[in-house]
Amino acid sequence: MLAYYLGLALHSLKQNRVLTALMVLAMGLGIGASMTTLTVFHLLSGDPLPGRSGQLFYPQLDPTPTAAAVLPGNMNYIDAVNLWQAKRADRQAIMVGGNIKTKAAQTGARPMSLHTLATTADFFPMFGVRFTQGNAWTPADDLAKARVAVISRSASNRLFHGESGLGQNIRLGQWDFRVVGVIDDWRPTPHFYELDRESYGGGDEVFIPFLTSRDLAKLGVTGYSLNCYGNTTDDLHLENQPCLWLSFWVELDNSAKAQAYRQFLDNYAREQQVLGRYAQAGPPRTALPDVMQWLDQNGVVPSDVSLKTWIALGFLLVCLMNTTGLLLVKFLRRTTEISVRRALGASRQQIFMQCLVEAVIVGMAGGALGLLLALAGLWGIRHTPADYADLAHLDLPMFAATFVISLAVSLVAGLLPAWRACHIAPALQLKVI
Amino acid sequence: MDILPILSTLRRHKVTAFLVILEIALTCAIVCNAVFLIIQRVDRIHMPSGVAEHELVQIQLADTGAKADEYARAQEDLAALRQIPGVTQVASVRQVPFGMSSNNAGIRLDPDQNKPTLDAATYFGENVIDAFGTRLVAGRNLRPDDYRRLDMVAEGVRTKNLKLFPNTVVITRAVGERLWPGQDPLGRTLYLGKAPLQVVGVLAELVRPQIEDDSAALFSLVIPIQLGGGQYVIRSAPGDRERVLKAALEKLRQNDPHRIVVQKRTMDELRESFFQNDRAMAGLLIGVCVALLVVTALGIVGLGSFWVAQRRRMIGVRRALGATRHDILHYFQTENFLLATIGIAFGMVLAYGINLFLMLHYELPRLPAVYFPIGAVVLWLIGQIAVLGPALRAAAVPPVVATRSV
Numbered sequence: 001m002l003a004y005y006l007g008l009a010l011h012s013l014k015q016n017r018v019l020t021a022l023m024v025l026a027m028g029l030g031i032g033a034s035m036t037t038l039t040v041f042h043l044l045s046g047d048p049l050p051g052r053s054g055q056l057f058y059p060q061l062d063p064t065p066t067a068a069a070v071l072p073g074n075m076n077y078i079d080a081v082n083l084w085q086a087k088r089a090d091r092q093a094i095m096v097g098g099n100i101k102t103k104a105a106q107t108g109a110r111p112m113s114l115h116t117l118a119t120t121a122d123f124f125p126m127f128g129v130r131f132t133q134g135n136a137w138t139p140a141d142d143l144a145k146a147r148v149a150v151i152s153r154s155a156s157n158r159l160f161h162g163e164s165g166l167g168q169n170i171r172l173g174q175w176d177f178r179v180v181g182v183i184d185d186w187r188p189t190p191h192f193y194e195l196d197r198e199s200y201g202g203g204d205e206v207f208i209p210f211l212t213s214r215d216l217a218k219l220g221v222t223g224y225s226l227n228c229y230g231n232t233t234d235d236l237h238l239e240n241q242p243c244l245w246l247s248f249w250v251e252l253d254n255s256a257k258a259q260a261y262r263q264f265l266d267n268y269a270r271e272q273q274v275l276g277r278y279a280q281a282g283p284p285r286t287a288l289p290d291v292m293q294w295l296d297q298n299g300v301v302p303s304d305v306s307l308k309t310w311i312a313l314g315f316l317l318v319c320l321m322n323t324t325g326l327l328l329v330k331f332l333r334r335t336t337e338i339s340v341r342r343a344l345g346a347s348r349q350q351i352f353m354q355c356l357v358e359a360v361i362v363g364m365a366g367g368a369l370g371l372l373l374a375l376a377g378l379w380g381i382r383h384t385p386a387d388y389a390d391l392a393h394l395d396l397p398m399f400a401a402t403f404v405i406s407l408a409v410s411l412v413a414g415l416l417p418a419w420r421a422c423h424i425a426p427a428l429q430l431k432v433i
Numbered sequence: 434m435d436i437l438p439i440l441s442t443l444r445r446h447k448v449t450a451f452l453v454i455l456e457i458a459l460t461c462a463i464v465c466n467a468v469f470l471i472i473q474r475v476d477r478i479h480m481p482s483g484v485a486e487h488e489l490v491q492i493q494l495a496d497t498g499a500k501a502d503e504y505a506r507a508q509e510d511l512a513a514l515r516q517i518p519g520v521t522q523v524a525s526v527r528q529v530p531f532g533m534s535s536n537n538a539g540i541r542l543d544p545d546q547n548k549p550t551l552d553a554a555t556y557f558g559e560n561v562i563d564a565f566g567t568r569l570v571a572g573r574n575l576r577p578d579d580y581r582r583l584d585m586v587a588e589g590v591r592t593k594n595l596k597l598f599p600n601t602v603v604i605t606r607a608v609g610e611r612l613w614p615g616q617d618p619l620g621r622t623l624y625l626g627k628a629p630l631q632v633v634g635v636l637a638e639l640v641r642p643q644i645e646d647d648s649a650a651l652f653s654l655v656i657p658i659q660l661g662g663g664q665y666v667i668r669s670a671p672g673d674r675e676r677v678l679k680a681a682l683e684k685l686r687q688n689d690p691h692r693i694v695v696q697k698r699t700m701d702e703l704r705e706s707f708f709q710n711d712r713a714m715a716g717l718l719i720g721v722c723v724a725l726l727v728v729t730a731l732g733i734v735g736l737g738s739f740w741v742a743q744r745r746r747m748i749g750v751r752r753a754l755g756a757t758r759h760d761i762l763h764y765f766q767t768e769n770f771l772l773a774t775i776g777i778a779f780g781m782v783l784a785y786g787i788n789l790f791l792m793l794h795y796e797l798p799r800l801p802a803v804y805f806p807i808g809a810v811v812l813w814l815i816g817q818i819a820v821l822g823p824a825l826r827a828a829a830v831p832p833v834v835a836t837r838s839v
């Protein structure tokens with residue numbers, strides 16, 4: 001029966017090419033515009049580490065003298081190192097970044113400015129970073145303040161001109177570091193573990209042990225935002241300064257552990273109040289958001305993008321009404337044909353189905369056109385200079401979503417016209433003939 | 434033209450007429466708000482900077498080896514840059530307008546004040562005001578004896594010795610108006626931390642390197658602190674910039690080859706990249722508006738054609754009874770005008786509602802009333818253009834159709 005409806009629908013669509021083309025074009029434009037912006041939205045609000053982000057948490061403490069509405073986004077040195085040494089989570093890492101002049105250690109090599117992250121050994125297994133060569137440094141290297149580094153594949157290619165950088169020395173500032181590992185280029189999107197840098201920018205290229213970076217304070221790895229809440233006396237040796245500049249992430253494999261860690265944070269904060277390090281009295285101000293909560297808290301999806309999504313949905317709505325109107329016109333124009341079919345025994349239900357099939361065909365054609373337009377739209381976005389531009393690709397879920405949305409839109413658009421069409425009184429129409 | 438017969442016809446096509454009205458209303462609402470957003474973006478892209486934008490280039494260097502005496506080298510660099518033919522002004526700077534990276538400071542009116550009154554960008558460096566080409570509207574420029582060296586100031590911060598700080602500052606008019614509304618800021622004192630600075634000059638405008646809040650975009654200070662080089666702004670005639678930039682890079686390399694160029698760009702490029710997201714957004718919104726109007730027009734064409742085809746007999750009868758082609762044309766045009774007007778009326782209410790929503794969630798200002806008549810005219814025009822084709826086809830229906838049975 002469906003095949004017959006398909007045949008009928010195609011026949012009817014062919015009979016009125018202009019109207020059909022209008023409907024497909026309108027649907028296509030609507031689907032295309034909404035899919036373009038929805039893809040960008042989906043991409044920017046996506047999970048940076050699918051499957052892992054639920055177990056990663058960002059402990060927050062408040063050592064500042066006045067209680068601001070939101071908890072500080074970074075930690076000072078003492079708190080970060082205390083929590084790191086407490087080792088109360090399954091894994092934990094301190095991290096702080098900076099742009100550091102880097103070159104291969106041999107003379108004559110060209111220096112370049114690379115995104116450098118000073119962190120601790122757990123960083124790599126905690127975030128599931130894949131190594132192509134070598135390994136991460138060990139916790140012993142952390143404590144020994146070893147001059148070792150892990151670099152990304154693209155940094156390795158640029159520094160060593162395509163040759164393997166493993167075991168070679170690189171020079172950061174004026175100090176040499178031995179490369180112990182090369183990682184696959186790794187760019188979680190958004191750049192969740194350090195939001196002070198552009199949220200959608202490139203990945204980190206050089207990784208060095210955090211304590212080593214403190215040992216070589218002149219290297220100047222002090223993060224992209226330094227927020228001090230008291231009088232400072234030094235802006236390179238930040239160990240004892242009342243400044244918030246470090247990020248600290250922990251991995252907690254289940255909710256019981258997360259609960260326990262939260263408790264630990266509260267106790268820690270109370271202890272610090274007793275010790276007089278925290279000036280604020282009252283219940284401890286702590287928080288333990290996971291990755292997605294942390295992103296949400298920081299409003300990482302640019303408001304422009306969500307605004308565009310609203311516009312796209314509005315556009316889709318207009319196209320929906322347009323298609324409804326045109327389908328209505330199309331079906332009502334065929335009252336005679338429908339009346340004949342009804343008189344020959346077709347039930348209302350059958351007429352209804354036939355009309356819906358026709359609507360769906362229009363929807364699918366519109367969806368296909370919309371897909372092409374969305375691809376063109378995303379191509380256009382890739383050629384704008386926005387910092388997320390090169391990420392704008394249609395992935396498989398969005399590809400599928402295009403057709404699901406077209407199907408849904410065409411069904412919704414077809415409902416009213418089909419209902420009207422199946423309620424045509426055949427006798428009245430037939431009399432006219 | 435009689436409206437009553439049109440209304441009675443429309444009453445027999447309630448659903449289709451309602452759909453057209455709804456579509457026009459939604460389009461009107463979205464387009465009004467989108468155009469408002471576009472205009473705001475365009476305004477932002479053209480935000481005044483207060484500097485001679487077409488005449489400036491910025492060069493930023495970084496040392497690769499051990500540093501020489503920075504201050505001596507900065508003076509050498511400046512002297513060498515000044516010698517380049519076509520260069521009118523040179524300054525050593527730490528940040529440039531629209532440069533994205535910025536030093537900011539909390540400004541207090543009283544050193545013991547808990548929270549700063551405002552947050553302003555702090556421009557350091559010699560000859561900054563002349564090199565940027567910002568206009569001094571009151572007071573005087575900074576003089577050589579106002580200046581302190583950055584390393585001495587840092588020493589002052591470390592030892593809490595206020596004597597090592599500079600004593601004077603030049604502020605923008607916007608800062609003056611915020612700190613001392615309605616009063617003359619000249620001669621008054623503001624505090625950076627505990628350090629008092631006396632206002633000696635007022636600039637018309639000087640935009641910040643990084644703008645988080647548009648209303649604070651012009652909150653800048655120029656503080657007389659001498660820098661150790663590393664970043665320079667060079668001013669020349671617009672046409673000379675390319676050549677001057679090349680010559681400057683060569684001179685700087687000669688002065689000290691152990692440096693890499695981190696940044697070399699004209700002020701125009703700075704502005705361009707600073708507003709890239711705004712431009713992308715405006716472009717996208719324009720695209721959406723055009724597409725939306727096209728879709729609505731297509732809908733009107735489709736519906737118009739249907740009505741014309743459906744009423745062929747009626748048109749024939751009217752023609753046979755003496756109506757001119759002109760009358761028929763007018764009939765469809767008036768019908769469309771009626772539908773558009775109702776749609777626009779709904780659209781205005783909807784536009785206002787959407788604007789309220791945007792104000793709530795995106796901190797947008799209220800939609801100015803002027804957008805309503807503009808939106809109305811645009812949709813009336815689109816409607817008339819879209820219906821013209823079907824209406825002309827209707828007017829071409831010959832009276833003889835009336836005599837045919839079907």
